[in-house]
Amino acid sequence: MLNRLALLTCHEMGHVLGLDHNFVASTFGRGSVMDYYAPRIKIRPDGSADLSDAYMQGTGSYDNHAIEWGYSQPPQGETPEQEQARLSQIVSQGLAKGIVWGNEADPRWNAYDEGADPVSWLKQVWPVRDALLTRYGPETLPPGEPASRLASRFPLIYLFHRYALAAAINVIGSAKIPPSLAGDGQEPIAVWPAPSQREALQLVLKALEAKELEISPDLWKTLAPREPGLEDPERFISSAGYLFSPQDGARAVVDLVAGGLLDAQRMQRLAVIAHESPGAPSAQEIVLALVHAAFPATLTGANSKSSEDILLVVQADVTEHLMLLANDASATPEVQSTALAGIDDVQKIVRSREDPAARRLNREIGLFLSSPQQNTPKLKPSGAPPGPPI
Ligand SMILES: [Zn+2]
Incomplete structure (x- = not known):
């Protein structure tokens, strides 16, 4: 300290x-x-x-x-x-x-990172998060400390990758834009290399896998509510009241990833860069990859009931983010149509399923397509603490 x-x-x-x-x-x-x-x-x-x-x-x-x-x-x-x-x-x-x-819109311009570039930084952060999460538990509390502190500090561990994810998302549809002077030898606009953009995409989509979002039942049992009367802005505000909801944890990560990828300006930059720089990932490629990650080939891609619960959260949140983009007044027609194509893909998938979550999404999409203004979904807040340590 x-x-x-x-x-x-x-x-x-x-x-x-x-x-x-x-x-x-x-x-x-x-x-x-x-x-x-x-x-x-x-x-x-x-x-x-x-x-x-x-x-x-x-x-x-x-x-x-x-x-x-x-x-x-x-x-x-x-x-x-x-x-x-x-x-x-x-x-x-x-x-x-x-x-x-630097310029604050430059993808290298990030707070709370430390690495040669955002993609290698995310690769460094991942095993650290895994290790911290594996060992997180009551043993980390000194004797006599309130048990509720474990849930207070939990977001620091569970969301340990939040800044690295955001930084890696920022290289997708990006260009380096150093402040430069004529004759100083710098390129004023340098599109981020396409292979690195695609690597960033694969890495951030990994964060949506149920095994990355799940916590063990043993850990869950230790995440005790705060003491009466004590406010604590560092905790998740749980949709389950006094018990921590792993579904909220999943929602926080999906908001970061889907919300970050499906930003209207990022989508437009992707369209622009793909137009100007052949071989660069397009907005369609990003949407398709996101839908594939959220809807794996099997019914839910899950191998247990518990990871199925988490995956259904991911699916609802990704679909709702697509609907928000399709109806985003600041998005261009070309970006809105890319989002609509993603919604069509999701609709085909959920129509082929019988489970209640799929029926709900199918209904929500139907209502949205018939009247987008009235039926734009409102995202369920994840309740994640705001984050920046300052
Ligand atoms: Zn300062």
Whole structure:
């Protein structure tokens, strides 16, 4: 915690010295105290978490670079032209070393990450989440601590991948857009490589699998309600009242993934990039992959009743997100028609099934298609805590 506070102090002193945030800095090592980092958690061979190097110490390459540009003293008798040349050289030396600042819409611009790029970061985060979830339980509470604390901290573990998922989703339908000057050698728009976009898609869709969303019955039994009268914004607000609902947990992840993928502007960027850059994933490809992930080939793709329960949550939520996009006034006709095609695919699947969840979805789709304005579904809130630690 002292390391965390030292980093925070450096960060705030950076603001005092005039530095803005640099949320790209985690892509070139711990490049700046002006980033927000995820704690670096290593998993030991016995499965326990090693936090000894959780936060960066000292300043980063970007900080030293920016302070050199802003504060180094000019040599005696330097003319304005010489000063301009000296400062430009500092910038070009920084760029040559890969020290960059960014645009907040750039897919590399992410808070609470730490990795060379969002896709490799998500791959790093996944096994850490698995390990933390496997060991999460009453043993992590010091004797005498309220049992309810376990449910309070649970979202930190269950949703440990939330920022990494969001960052990986952001590379889909994206381009790097570094602030650039004529002649500085940077490409002002560089479409994110298509193979990496597709890898990101496969990874984020994995988060929708029932086995990734399930928790064990033993863990569920330990997620006790809060004590009377104590508010706690860090907990799930459960749709089951005082008991934690794993279905709510699933809804939180689906909202992140389906809501993130089916964003109207992202869908339009996908259409634009596929138009300009042959071989890039299209909006249709994303919708098709999402529908396939939510509706596996067998009835529900589940191998137990309990994972079937979870999968039905995923199916309802994905379908409802598609309907929201199809009726999103900010979406273009081409994006709306892509969403409608996804809804048609879901309709064919649910019409072939007899279970109550399928009948409900079929009815909901029928009503929506007959009168979209009146029958746009309202998403059931997941009750997940807001998230950002600041
Ligand atoms: Zn700040």
